[in-house]
Amino acid sequence: MGKEKLIEKVLMLLAFSAIGSLLLITIFIFNEGLPIIIKTGVGNFIFGAHWAPTKGHYGILAMILSSIYVTIGAMIFGVPLALACAITLAEFAPVHLTRFLKPTIELLAGIPSVVYGFLGVVLLVPLIREYLGGPGLSLLAAALILGIMILPTVISISIDAINAVPNIYREGSIALGATQWQTIRKLVLPAARSGIITAIILGMGRAIGETMAVIMVAGNALKIPTSVLDPVRTLTANIALELGYASGAHREALFATGIVLFIIIMILNTTATLIAGRK
Amino acid sequence: MRLDPFLTQRLVKSLLWCLTGLTLFFLIFIIAFISVKGLPQVSFNFLFHDIEDMGRAGGIFPTIVSTIYLTMVALLIASPLGVGTAIYLTEYTREGWITKLIRFGAECLAGVPSIILGLFGFVLFVIKLNFGWSMLSGGLSLAIMVLPTIIRTSEEALKTVPQEYQDVCFSLGLSKWHTITRVVLPCALPGIMTGIVLSIGRAIGETAVVLFTAGASLRTPTSRFDSGRSMAVHFYILAREGLSMPNAYGTAAILIISILLINITAYTIMQRFLQKYS
Numbered sequence A: 001m002g003k004e005k006l007i008e009k010v011l012m013l014l015a016f017s018a019i020g021s022l023l024l025i026t027i028f029i030f031n032e033g034l035p036i037i038i039k040t041g042v043g044n045f046i047f048g049a050h051w052a053p054t055k056g057h058y059g060i061l062a063m064i065l066s067s068i069y070v071t072i073g074a075m076i077f078g079v080p081l082a083l084a085c086a087i088t089l090a091e092f093a094p095v096h097l098t099r100f101l102k103p104t105i106e107l108l109a110g111i112p113s114v115v116y117g118f119l120g121v122v123l124l125v126p127l128i129r130e131y132l133g134g135p136g137l138s139l140l141a142a143a144l145i146l147g148i149m150i151l152p153t154v155i156s157i158s159i160d161a162i163n164a165v166p167n168i169y170r171e172g173s174i175a176l177g178a179t180q181w182q183t184i185r186k187l188v189l190p191a192a193r194s195g196i197i198t199a200i201i202l203g204m205g206r207a208i209g210e211t212m213a214v215i216m217v218a219g220n221a222l223k224i225p226t227s228v229l230d231p232v233r234t235l236t237a238n239i240a241l242e243l244g245y246a247s248g249a250h251r252e253a254l255f256a257t258g259i260v261l262f263i264i265i266m267i268l269n270t271t272a273t274l275i276a277g278r279k
Numbered sequence B: 001m002r003l004d005p006f007l008t009q010r011l012v013k014s015l016l017w018c019l020t021g022l023t024l025f026f027l028i029f030i031i032a033f034i035s036v037k038g039l040p041q042v043s044f045n046f047l048f049h050d051i052e053d054m055g056r057a058g059g060i061f062p063t064i065v066s067t068i069y070l071t072m073v074a075l076l077i078a079s080p081l082g083v084g085t086a087i088y089l090t091e092y093t094r095e096g097w098i099t100k101l102i103r104f105g106a107e108c109l110a111g112v113p114s115i116i117l118g119l120f121g122f123v124l125f126v127i128k129l130n131f132g133w134s135m136l137s138g139g140l141s142l143a144i145m146v147l148p149t150i151i152r153t154s155e156e157a158l159k160t161v162p163q164e165y166q167d168v169c170f171s172l173g174l175s176k177w178h179t180i181t182r183v184v185l186p187c188a189l190p191g192i193m194t195g196i197v198l199s200i201g202r203a204i205g206e207t208a209v210v211l212f213t214a215g216a217s218l219r220t221p222t223s224r225f226d227s228g229r230s231m232a233v234h235f236y237i238l239a240r241e242g243l244s245m246p247n248a249y250g251t252a253a254i255l256i257i258s259i260l261l262i263n264i265t266a267y268t269i270m271q272r273f274l275q276k277y278s
Helices: A002-015 A017-040 A042-047 A061-092 A095-108 A113-131 A139-149 A151-163 A167-175 A180-191 A193-209 A212-218 A235-242 A248-278 B005-041 B044-048 B061-092 B097-111 B114-128 B135-160 B163-171 B176-205 B208-213 B231-240 B245-277
Strands: none
Touching: A002 A017, A002 B061, A002 B176, A017 A042, A017 A248, A017 B061, A017 B097, A017 B114, A017 B135, A042 A061, A061 A095, A061 A139, A061 A151, A061 A180, A061 A193, A061 A212, A061 A235, A061 A248, A061 B005, A095 A151, A095 B005, A095 B245, A113 A139, A113 A212, A113 B005, A113 B176, A113 B231, A113 B245, A139 A151, A139 A193, A139 A212, A151 A193, A151 B005, A167 A180, A180 A193, A180 B005, A193 A235, A193 A248, A193 B097, A193 B114, A212 A235, A212 B231, A235 A248, A235 B114, A235 B208, A248 B097, A248 B114, B005 B245, B044 B061, B044 B245, B061 B097, B061 B135, B061 B176, B061 B231, B097 B135, B114 B135, B114 B208, B135 B176, B135 B208, B135 B245, B163 B176, B176 B231, B176 B245, B208 B231, B231 B245
């Protein structure tokens, strides 16, 4: 009996590995970054437009705005495509086709972000430079690449949400003479709403937290963008670009950038969990 | 003016099919483009030679060794933790605030962006614990990254094993731990393997975490305290610094194809497993 109890205790300890890691991450990121935020002042740090860490200016407004714009852009581009794909595969496509295409799309979620970034640089950026002007490396390029990157995640979760709607709803609606599209729009989509919203929020989290692809295509200029063709630097890119050589207060400021990113992501994830759990 | 519902239906359906086609085209195109450009670069020498001239010439052998090294360290750490968590959640507790807290932690951890994990690994493993940029630091950081995947898939696998199996074991007088190790785990093994194989795929493709915890040394790592660049990091540096486009395409092709094969393996194992129990 003693052995059984011991095993249970050991397993319980292991079970706290995930939440323990999360706590450690939070403690270390805050411990490294918080002092400089307090020293600079929360307002000055978040709403300061000037980032010159070697001269003691730590304002990350431009990066916060860039991250938000890039994510909104990715959503505008990615969400309609993902939803169209999910509705088609869940409602219109023959079952055997969906059974083949859904796993295929999920496999594509495994393509590394650097590969997306690379394709952005060799294919998309020259197109933008040629036909729309500007340097090519831009907010638009980052938004388009991120829009494609989130497709597999959003499609897969949305299909599950749509499939979870009981068939009896559809049968009832069709029996009353509604067309398939009317049924989808008025019954299926509203019923699947919380799942679809969760999918979109998770997609947002992925887009705002993405680093490598964004560094490669966004141009990384330090200013508040005024056009979609402007080069931008996101919160993630700021950390990744400067961590290699930063030291002292400069490095603390990068961890402080991480804190802001971390808080945004945690809010998004908690929202997604709450919505998903409400069903 | 109101459109005829049947006409609307046809219009919407065509539009949705077009958008679906476009989406699939994007995704298939990425794989096709990299494969067509990259595979011709791949040769025996490319796979088994050292990096020369910062990557402008030579092969990618050290990056393959580093990638495998990092992945193995990550799995050695994350698998026992993840599977242990899943066993605890499914076999040892009732649903309550503890399980909720543990699941919430795993879900939040899954959403933590890789750059944050990179920052964390850098400050804790590289600096505070003084492991330096090394296979150990990189592997530990990657372990945290893949932990939620292993927990979730293992939990699903354990739940799939029919409860009757355990009832029979208990009625025969077997202890709980005996039942789990001799009956439940062997039955759930394929499902658990799926999670581990998926984690391999994620670890191989990760860049931000590895760049800041394992460094970018060009040498082949021989100990866990050696720095080394994974294939993904090598590809990133080649592409970003424009050192060699042919070598970048070649590395990308190897990267993508190995990840796809790994993910297909994971999917196949899971399908067989689910068929057996449904």
